Amino acid sequence: MNCDTARERIALYLYGELTADEEEALTGHLKGCRDCRAALEAEKRLHRLLDAAEAMPPEALVEECRAALGRAISETRREREPWGRKLAWLPGLRSPAWAWAARIAVAGALVGAGFLAGRWTAADPAGEPAAVQVRYVEPEAGGRVRIVLDETRRRVLEGAPKDPQIREALLAGVRNPFDPGVRAESVDLLKRMASAAEVRRALLYALENDPNDGVRLKALEGLRAYVSEPECRRVLSRVLLRDRNPGIRAKAVDLLAGAMDADVVGAFQELLRFEQNDYLRLRSVRALEAVGAPPETF
Amino acid sequence: MLSGDPGEMPAAVSSTPAAIDDAALIRAAQRGDEEAFERLVRAHDRAVLRLALSLLRSPEDARDVYQESFLRVYRNLHRFRHGSSFQTWLYRIVTNLCLDELRKRKARREEAAGGGERLEMLRERRAESDPHRKLLSGEIAERLEALLEQLSFRERAVFELRHYHGLRLREIGDVLGTSEEAAKNCLFRATQKLRAGLGDLL
Numbered sequence: 001m002n003c004d005t006a007r008e009r010i011a012l013y014l015y016g017e018l019t020a021d022e023e024e025a026l027t028g029h030l031k032g033c034r035d036c037r038a039a040l041e042a043e044k045r046l047h048r049l050l051d052a053a054e055a056m057p058p059e060a061l062v063e064e065c066r067a068a069l070g071r072a073i074s075e076t077r078r079e080r081e082p083w084g085r086k087l088a089w090l091p092g093l094r095s096p097a098w099a100w101a102a103r104i105a106v107a108g109a110l111v112g113a114g115f116l117a118g119r120w121t122a123a124d125p126a127g128e129p130a131a132v133q134v135r136y137v138e139p140e141a142g143g144r145v146r147i148v149l150d151e152t153r154r155r156v157l158e159g160a161p162k163d164p165q166i167r168e169a170l171l172a173g174v175r176n177p178f179d180p181g182v183r184a185e186s187v188d189l190l191k192r193m194a195s196a197a198e199v200r201r202a203l204l205y206a207l208e209n210d211p212n213d214g215v216r217l218k219a220l221e222g223l224r225a226y227v228s229e230p231e232c233r234r235v236l237s238r239v240l241l242r243d244r245n246p247g248i249r250a251k252a253v254d255l256l257a258g259a260m261d262a263d264v265v266g267a268f269q270e271l272l273r274f275e276q277n278d279y280l281r282l283r284s285v286r287a288l289e290a291v292g293a294p295p296e297t298f
Numbered sequence: 299m300l301s302g303d304p305g306e307m308p309a310a311v312s313s314t315p316a317a318i319d320d321a322a323l324i325r326a327a328q329r330g331d332e333e334a335f336e337r338l339v340r341a342h343d344r345a346v347l348r349l350a351l352s353l354l355r356s357p358e359d360a361r362d363v364y365q366e367s368f369l370r371v372y373r374n375l376h377r378f379r380h381g382s383s384f385q386t387w388l389y390r391i392v393t394n395l396c397l398d399e400l401r402k403r404k405a406r407r408e409e410a411a412g413g414g415e416r417l418e419m420l421r422e423r424r425a426e427s428d429p430h431r432k433l434l435s436g437e438i439a440e441r442l443e444a445l446l447e448q449l450s451f452r453e454r455a456v457f458e459l460r461h462y463h464g465l466r467l468r469e470i471g472d473v474l475g476t477s478e479e480a481a482k483n484c485l486f487r488a489t490q491k492l493r494a495g496l497g498d499l500l
Contacts, residue, residue: 011489015460017467017482042500046493049500050461053442057347061357065347065364069339072365073372 001029006036010043059136074177078211161189167199174202180212187215191222200226204235213245220251227259237267246277253280257287265293272296320384328376335375339368342385345463346392352458353396355447363395389465389473393455400451438499445495449488456481457488 006029012018013026030037136148159166173186187206193199199222206219220239226232233256240252253271256264268284272295275281285295319341326334346367350360370391378387446454455474459465467485471478493500 008486011486011493012482015467015485017460017485043489043493045500046489046496047461049438049442049496050492053439054462055348057344057351057360061361062344062347065361066339066343068361069365069368072369076369076372 001025003033003036007039010040014043014047162193171202174206180215183210183215184218187218191218194222194226204232207239208235216248220248224255227255233259233264237264240267240271249280253283257283260287260291269296321380324378324384342388349392349458350396353455354399359399363392363399366395367392386469386472393473397451445492449491453484453488456484460485
């Protein structure tokens with residue numbers, strides 16, 4: 001073996017990527033060649049330098065990614081699974097720690113300090129934690145270790161739905177991403193308090209975003225008296241065009257037919273371009289005729 | 299067709315303890331055990347994030363690749379063939395997504411740095427927690443970063459996977475959809491460039 005070949009192989013040699021024959025030839029050459037031995041030493045120094053430069057992603061970024069992934073997976077599951085299978089997410093079954101992180105993140109984003117969404121209510125120092133998640137394990141000097149725990153505690157709230165604390169919990173319950181039962185109960189109780197703007201916003205959110213047909217239907221019922229509000233009409237127009245459930249689309253048509261404005265007319269015309277359901281088509285055409293608008297756009 | 303198609307299962311078979319743990323977790327996750335899936339993610343996600351950071355030099359993009367990679371794993375785990383290497387499959391998804399991202403960037407004629415947070419600010423050097431490694435000064439680290447940025451995507455991927463992730467060249471060939479020989483050439487070129495760039499320190 002000449003020195004050029006030996007130099008080429010030194011890099012692969014340190015990675016253990018030479019064949020047995022190649023390795024034998026190289027070590028044979030190294031024994032008799034001081035320059036190539038020096039090159040091998042330099043290559044080892046390069047490896048040490050590269051090892052020293054090894055960087056790991058910061059824990060904060062790892063945790064951020066995990067929480068976001070947990071949320072994305074919950075979303076994927078909601079999109080993919082029929083309603084019945086989501087029962088697996090009812091409480092009592094152990095859920096992954098990141099789902100907790102996601103819950104806490106979602107709840108934290110939605111309600112003020114001290115509150116967690118739906119049944120995962122605020123911390124109670126006296127209670128036993130309902131879920132514990134090890135956040136960090138940090139070895140310390142003297143063989144000790146520092147462990148940071150995220151604990152979620154359960155607390156029972158009782159009172160009338162109008163009590164501010166209960167109402168706040170119900171509003172959080174509407175956005176509970178994991179339990180349609182909690183959302184349905186929350187919406188059902190809140191729809192009687194729809195005179196409050198905050199409650200209407202929650203109902204509009206549920207109507208437009210909830211994956212569960214029953215929850216959306218309840219939210220729509222709660223908004224019945226507020227169709228004169230522009231925001232309510234806007235959401236109903238979107239529901240009209242996007243909701244996958246024809247029953248809910250039909251209710252949206254009925255409500256909007258009594259509150260026609262330019263946007264609603266546009267929504268009905270748009271609906272007629274795609275809608276297959278005869279009842280919905282008929283209702284839309286009649287609603288448009290009633291205000292003298294053409295059934296089609298040109 | 300989306301790159302990183304999880305349908306193309308790697309042929310490489312690994313029987314390391316980590317791979318055996320993976321197999322048990324994958325089986326459980328395929329049966330719907332969410333906790334097992336989470337453990338599977340946690341076993342690999344730091345490496346995934348590291349790889350994406352190294353290849354993309356942008357924390358924002360690395361975050362996106364992390365999420366999309368594991369979502370693809372989640373959606374396609376039922377198709378995973380036991381006997382193939384989960385790590386190879388996962389890394390194939392990650393490297394393909396990174397390559398897609400770089401192509402998009404090129405199309406947008408963006409700076410590789412992405413204009414976002416500085417990578418160096420976000421990565422924690424192990425040197426800081428290891429006194430033996432404190433010898434590596436910021437200046438050398440910067441030179442090394444600059445050298446790595448000059449490597450081609452494939453050279454950087456091969457170097458990263460071999461040096462920092464410990465994959466064999468044969469597995470790297472599987473990950474990148476190339477031959478072991480091509481991976482070997484990439485590794486050779488990458489180390490040659492690093493050696494030339496850091497020659498005065500060696």
